[in-house]
Amino acid sequence: MSHQTHRRAVITGLGVVAPNGIGKEAFWQAMNSGIPGVKPVQRFSTVDFPVQVAGEIRDFNVEHYIDRKLANRTDRVTHFVLAAVQEALQDAQLVLEQEDPKCVGAVIANTTGGVEYVVEQIEALHVRGPRFMSAYSAIAWLQVANVGQTSVRYGLRGYSKTPVNDIVGGLDALGIAYNAIRRSAADVLITGGCESLVQPFLMLILGHSGQCVAGDDPNAYRPFDQRAAGLILAEGAGICIVEEYEHARRRGAPIYGEIVGYGQTNDALGFGMPAHNGKQYARAMWLALQEAQAQTGDIGYFSLDGRALPLADQSEADALQRTFGTDLQHLPVSVPRTMYGHSFAAAGALDAITALLALQYGMIPPTINCEQLLPHYGLDLVRNEARTLSRSTTLIGGRGLGGANVVVAIKKI
Amino acid sequence: MIFQEQKRVVITGLGVVASNGIGKEDFWQACVSGLSGVRRITLFDANFLPTQIAGEVVGFDPASLGLTKEETEVLDRGTQLAVAAANLAYYDCGLPVDLNEAERNAMGVMMGNAIASVDEGERLWLQFTDVGTKPIFARKQDFQPATFLTSFTPSSAIAAHHQLYGPSTVIATGCSAGADAIGQAFWAIQDGRADRMLAGGSDSAINASGVNVFSVMKALSTRNDDPKRASRPYDGQRDGFVTAEGAGVLLLEERDLALARGAHIYAELISFSSNSNGHHMTTLPEDGVPLQHLLRQALEEAHISPDQLDYINSHGSSTRANELAETAAYKAAFGKRAYHIPISSIKSMIGHSQGAASAIETIVTALVLDRQRIPPTINQHHPDPICDLDYVANVARCADVNVALTHSSGFGGVNTALVLVRSDWMDR
Numbered sequence: 001m002s003h004q005t006h007r008r009a010v011i012t013g014l015g016v017v018a019p020n021g022i023g024k025e026a027f028w029q030a031m032n033s034g035i036p037g038v039k040p041v042q043r044f045s046t047v048d049f050p051v052q053v054a055g056e057i058r059d060f061n062v063e064h065y066i067d068r069k070l071a072n073r074t075d076r077v078t079h080f081v082l083a084a085v086q087e088a089l090q091d092a093q094l095v096l097e098q099e100d101p102k103c104v105g106a107v108i109a110n111t112t113g114g115v116e117y118v119v120e121q122i123e124a125l126h127v128r129g130p131r132f133m134s135a136y137s138a139i140a141w142l143q144v145a146n147v148g149q150t151s152v153r154y155g156l157r158g159y160s161k162t163p164v165n166d167i168v169g170g171l172d173a174l175g176i177a178y179n180a181i182r183r184s185a186a187d188v189l190i191t192g193g194c195e196s197l198v199q200p201f202l203m204l205i206l207g208h209s210g211q212c213v214a215g216d217d218p219n220a221y222r223p224f225d226q227r228a229a230g231l232i233l234a235e236g237a238g239i240c241i242v243e244e245y246e247h248a249r250r251r252g253a254p255i256y257g258e259i260v261g262y263g264q265t266n267d268a269l270g271f272g273m274p275a276h277n278g279k280q281y282a283r284a285m286w287l288a289l290q291e292a293q294a295q296t297g298d299i300g301y302f303s304l305d306g307r308a309l310p311l312a313d314q315s316e317a318d319a320l321q322r323t324f325g326t327d328l329q330h331l332p333v334s335v336p337r338t339m340y341g342h343s344f345a346a347a348g349a350l351d352a353i354t355a356l357l358a359l360q361y362g363m364i365p366p367t368i369n370c371e372q373l374l375p376h377y378g379l380d381l382v383r384n385e386a387r388t389l390s391r392s393t394t395l396i397g398g399r400g401l402g403g404a405n406v407v408v409a410i411k412k413i
Numbered sequence: 414m415i416f417q418e419q420k421r422v423v424i425t426g427l428g429v430v431a432s433n434g435i436g437k438e439d440f441w442q443a444c445v446s447g448l449s450g451v452r453r454i455t456l457f458d459a460n461f462l463p464t465q466i467a468g469e470v471v472g473f474d475p476a477s478l479g480l481t482k483e484e485t486e487v488l489d490r491g492t493q494l495a496v497a498a499a500n501l502a503y504y505d506c507g508l509p510v511d512l513n514e515a516e517r518n519a520m521g522v523m524m525g526n527a528i529a530s531v532d533e534g535e536r537l538w539l540q541f542t543d544v545g546t547k548p549i550f551a552r553k554q555d556f557q558p559a560t561f562l563t564s565f566t567p568s569s570a571i572a573a574h575h576q577l578y579g580p581s582t583v584i585a586t587g588c589s590a591g592a593d594a595i596g597q598a599f600w601a602i603q604d605g606r607a608d609r610m611l612a613g614g615s616d617s618a619i620n621a622s623g624v625n626v627f628s629v630m631k632a633l634s635t636r637n638d639d640p641k642r643a644s645r646p647y648d649g650q651r652d653g654f655v656t657a658e659g660a661g662v663l664l665l666e667e668r669d670l671a672l673a674r675g676a677h678i679y680a681e682l683i684s685f686s687s688n689s690n691g692h693h694m695t696t697l698p699e700d701g702v703p704l705q706h707l708l709r710q711a712l713e714e715a716h717i718s719p720d721q722l723d724y725i726n727s728h729g730s731s732t733r734a735n736e737l738a739e740t741a742a743y744k745a746a747f748g749k750r751a752y753h754i755p756i757s758s759i760k761s762m763i764g765h766s767q768g769a770a771s772a773i774e775t776i777v778t779a780l781v782l783d784r785q786r787i788p789p790t791i792n793q794h795h796p797d798p799i800c801d802l803d804y805v806a807n808v809a810r811c812a813d814v815n816v817a818l819t820h821s822s823g824f825g826g827v828n829t830a831l832v833l834v835r836s837d838w839m840d841r
Binding site for chain 2: 101102105106110111112113115118119121122123125126127129130131133134135137138139141142143144145147148149151152154155156157158159160161162163164165166169172176179183185200201204205264265266267268269270271280283400401402403404
């Protein structure tokens with residue numbers, strides 16, 4: 001059959017809507033300085049909720065990005081993603097009018113869909129009657145709304161996909177885009193993830209799911225800490241412009257880094273927390289390293305899943321131990337997301353953006369809140385203050401409920 | 414990846430749970446007999462809604478389809494349909510259940526769905542608020558949180574059931590989701606990321622909001638007094654689509670492995686092409702331009718000419734605008750040949766099963782190649798003068814089919830096409 005040509009996927013633009021910074025510059029400033037974005041929830045009353053704090057997006061004016069009509073027909077999650085897409089396209093200095101629209105697409109992950117919008121419509125249906133449901137319900141609610149609205153807004157005619165994979169969907173999006181670019185399915189892919197979990201129905205359900213830390217302490221997301229008791233929910237969006245290398249070079253685009261490896265495995269254990277041992281997660285790491293043609297000693301930084309539950313932290317440390325062996329003690333690892341919380345499908349994309357900015361500035365953002373690091377994990381966790389990044393390859397890992405393990409390798413070129 | 418030889422991918426297992434039949438044989442018999450699975454809704458009281466019909470799966474018995482007691486209790490209905498279809502595909506492919514670890518590492522799951530989370534979401538919302546009469550957090554709730562975000566669960570549930578450690582993801586590209594999942598799985602095998610993949614789609618949203626969400630768009634048929642005749646793609650008297658539930662899963666396998674174990678090969682999958690409309694969230698432009706591009710791209714990627722195309726399993730959802738666009742796109746992409754290619758829409762019989770639809774249609778396409786018989790588009794009684802191609806009206810026919818195409822278009826504007834060929838065609 002056909003031979004594949006050697007095409008490379010690079011990242012040329014970044015767009016961020018995060019609780020501790022809207023826009024790439026503000027976000028990096030906060031991440032590099034350890035400025036948190038987890039605060040008491042303002043959007044609604046959390047009285048009687050299991051959790052009172054979250055990484056909430058504040059000071060976000062949707063009409064700064066899209067007109068009111070579109071804003072009213074779309075969910076908060078789509079507002080975030082359209083803002084991040086706009087910023088990423090500008091950052092990449094990409095003029096879409098000069099591109100063949102058939103070669104430009106979008107791969108944007110999302111877990112829950114537009115829940116806020118649809119819950120209002122379910123209420124309208126059951127309380128007021130069938131006619132009172134909005135005709136825009138379906139398109140505001142489905143996960144595909146985010147790639148759909150992006151495609152309509154920018155006239156994209158190319159390959160577009162919507163991965164859904166619990167909290168690792170954003171990393172999957174990067175892997176899927178990387179594959180698609182290499183296979184010539186597209187030249188430019190608007191790639192990332194978005195989520196809007198700071199909503200009463202979702203916070204109630206997820207707050208009771210066993211993965212979130214209870215209470216009102218904004219510093220309670222503490223992976224690898226003796227007191228680790230779960231994560232804190234967040235909302236936001238992260239977008240990377242993934243582009244074929246020659247295409248980027250021809251137009252003189254800024255290049256943050258190259259996606260050089262993608263490993264994906266499944267624990268096959270059903271819907272509990274990730275596996276107690278890190279065997280399959282280690283295999284995902286190994287697959288990403290192999291594809292990147294990298295040795296364990298080449299890795300300058302590993303962005304961790306950091307679920308902050310003792311068994312999950314233990315199995316992540318186990319996976320790292322299996323993969324890196326004695327090199328693990330010299331491997332800087334971090335969970336920068338402790339600063340703003342876990343925004344599920346947005347998180348993988350924001351983790352990748354953080355890693356790309358770390359490569360650009362040569363600094364690894366810290367993990368905060370981990371004051372009592374458990375030594376038996378054997379990790380060199382970058383804590384409280386950013387640290388110099390001295391190598392050009394980083395790994396980004398994530399593990400979803402349902403057992404998916406994803407590792408993406410990114411290299412500075 | 415440097416000049417790596419791409420692997421070939423064949424289909425060796427089929428599992429289907431549809432409104433007109435559960436299991437490959439019952440489903441196929443129903444399809445070639447023109448049997449509709451559309452009926453009055455029984456899964457909830459739909460009397461307060463304008464549309465009261467749907468393609469429900471009746472007589473679904475999870476235990477007899479290999480689901481465990483725990484799966485039956487914990488998983489939402491859509492995910493149960495998905496696991497059942499995956500089990501059927503696995504039994505059908507003849508693989509032993511005791512795969513070794515290396516084989517499990519190289520076998521993954523890719524599933525599509527469109528609106529999976531609404532079933533659990535609506536149920537929980539009704540429970541939490543006493544049907545909207547109380548604030549949402551007024552009292553302590555008793556519920557199973559793990560099943561709420563059900564959109565990602567089908568792949569994970571299937572991986573857990575069969576202990577598969579390879580890549581697994583859900584793709585949620587609306588009505589193209591099932592075909593997209595199959596396409597992504599096809600690529601994974603071609604690229605050497607997996608040797609075998611269970612791939613397909615599932616959805617079950619026969620509940621008040623899952624049905625009414627399409628009614629308020631005026632997208633659904635309201636032919637409540639004549640359900641079996643309600644889904645009538647290409648027919649002049651169509652009045653919208655009929656929503657449905659279901660699941661379809663295929664076992665995709667690297668060809669040399671399938672040959673080595675003497676597996677029955679239904680068909681070979683030779684291309685996966687995909688684009689987006691960039692036009693409107695719910696409709697194709699009437700000239701069908703994005704679909705034209707997709708069809709041309711599919712032929713090019715499959716290295717075939719329109720003259721070689723023997724069959725199209727169409728999207729055909731019983732929605733006028735889509736069918737005008739489809740018909741225009743066929744004519745533009747295939748020229749005069751468009752008038753000679755038999756085209757059928759299975760949605761005329763089973764309704765539109767959302768994320769499952771394009772997976773079930775891929776199963777039909779594989780069976781057409783395997784059995785050399787084309788199922789009909791039923792309910793063709795009042796021709797729409799603009800839809801003037803060969804839609805295999807009402808009665809199945811025998812035909813010589815070597816190359817077949819199936820395509821789908823979804824909300825959000827994603828269009829996907831798969832080209833399948835008869836198992837020995839590539840080597841002739």
